[in-house]
Amino acid sequence: MKSYPYIQEAYKAILHGDYELAVFWFETAIEKEPDNAEIHYRCSITYARNGKLEQALLHAQKAAELSPDHGEYIMHLGSLEAKKLTAGARLLIEASASNLSKVREDVLAQLKKSIELDPLFTDAYVWLSIAYAELDEYILAIAVLKEAISLEPQNDQLTQLLQDFHKRMKSNKNKSST
Incomplete structure (x- = not known):
């Protein structure tokens, strides 16, 4: 060798x-x-x-x-591809925060693919939940964020974000009912 x-x-x-x-x-x-x-x-x-x-x-x-x-190599590759997709989606979210609906399909597809490639990659769930929240789809945002919390139950930031989504959802309901 x-x-x-x-x-x-x-x-x-x-x-x-x-x-x-x-x-x-x-x-x-x-x-x-x-x-x-x-x-x-x-x-x-x-x-x-x-x-x-x-x-x-x-x-x-x-x-x-x-x-x-070799399964380990394939899993590692999937994990890295998931990170790349999530990073790309994150950039789209941050660049389009005021009008995410224009890139909605791309962002959601990238993040869903990221989760498919690496179902244990918490960041992908978090960014998918943020994307849903930015699109005012709070029920989906909360559901996805709960998946992230199940992966990292001790992460207080995720719990705080969940509380924030609940408040924002409630606020949106109040605005739409007036």
Whole structure:
């Protein structure tokens, strides 16, 4: 295994919290063994820890391509794709907050796909609930947010957001009945 010494160096760097250096060593190992799915997978994880989603996705895709029957690689790729979709939807929500209805279908589709890819990714549920709330669809917003709370029951921010949605829904009902 030509890449073994480089992988060892990558793990040493990870133990010291130096993910940039770890990526360097994983990339060096990949140069020695470009068709080793496990190295691509480990490199992807390290890029993801370092906040470099695009590079993480590239290596996750390569690992999944090289070993399409390896469930862990497929799950990791799905998780990264979910993060990318959620980030894109978040940008659309933030950019279109005053008129979300124009991008409604895109935002909802991206977030639903994100949840499909990674059903444990709480952020996707939270942003889907926010999108529904921005569209004044509070019943859906509350239902989706409850899913997020079931994933993170100790998260007080989610509970606070749920209370806020209930207040906003009540306020909207009062406005529409007057």
